[in-house]
Amino acid sequence: MEIQETGIKDCLIIKPRVFDDARGSFFESFNQQTFEAKTGLSGKFVQDNQSYSSYGVIRGLHAQSGEFAQAKLVRVIKGEVLDVAVDARLGSPTYGQHVAVKLSAENKLQLYVPRGFLHGFSVLSETAEFFYKCDNYYNKASELGVIYNDPQLNIDWMISAQAATVADKDLILNTFSSLS
Template sequence: MYKKTDFDGVWVFEPRLFEDHRGYFFESFNLNDFEKNTGLRPTFVQDNQSGSTKGVMRGLHFQKSPFGQSKLVKVIVGEVQDVIVDLRKDSVTYGKSFSINLSETNKKQLFIPKGFAHGFLVLSDYAEFFYKCDAFYEPKADTGMYFDDPKIGIEWQMDLDKIILSEKDKNLPLFDDVEY
């Protein structure tokens, strides 16, 4: 089931799950089905996966234009709070954030078009995060914004003093100083 969000181009996908005494099966991505439901036909060129412990915050990251990436993200193990911030200046949701919990239990996926900063906070003891990208990683375009900018006002589901950041993420600019 595809659910359109209030953010143009952002979709939540809940796959149809088949379960029995042996376990479960679901189709995690079908390009024809995706296009039929969203009107989009991304060409994914790179898959990424990370493993992180509780409290790790990865993000909020993006690649500067013209190297932006659309992403289809999901959690394979554990649970995360997944957050995006709209950086598209011509968008009605510019500067606003969207948050959703993704987990191995709910199996939800989030499609994030180009023009968004993206990050996630690990809520479970451990999480494995997987994402498909429609553009290759470009180191010279890699940047982000500080995860707890008061102007954006993201409501994180963990005490800020328990969040673990990389040195890079500790020094990211605030929203007003971001160049997309």
């Protein structure tokens, strides 16, 4: 496993060691001991989630607040997405900055999204299956979100406005400035 820093503390790109041969490929997608040793972060995940989406879908930007805040380890099983993590930790020197990385079944990259970050992704391929591990349980009452096209964040989702498919509940989210 190779760890790549992103410029935002604890938001990390993880590149697994992939073994390819005539039969195909194999890689260990997660190992708690290795993760903790290489990152110094807790690798104790309690919930796995998976979604399926079509081209142009934008999911996010979402987070859980308070005692239900979640760190996530995300990856793509099929297709390609642009994955985005926004630092929403009050007092952080990178508050309001974001990381955007293409994750795909082909590149097998993963993104570790720390607690206190908003998270979302856009689907760049015809379809995508997105998988993520969470270190805390989902709690509906603790949901928070920011509208995906907030001009303050200036995120290029790599999807035109005409091609974007966004859930109704995500279209009425507040702006990032409403968090502070």
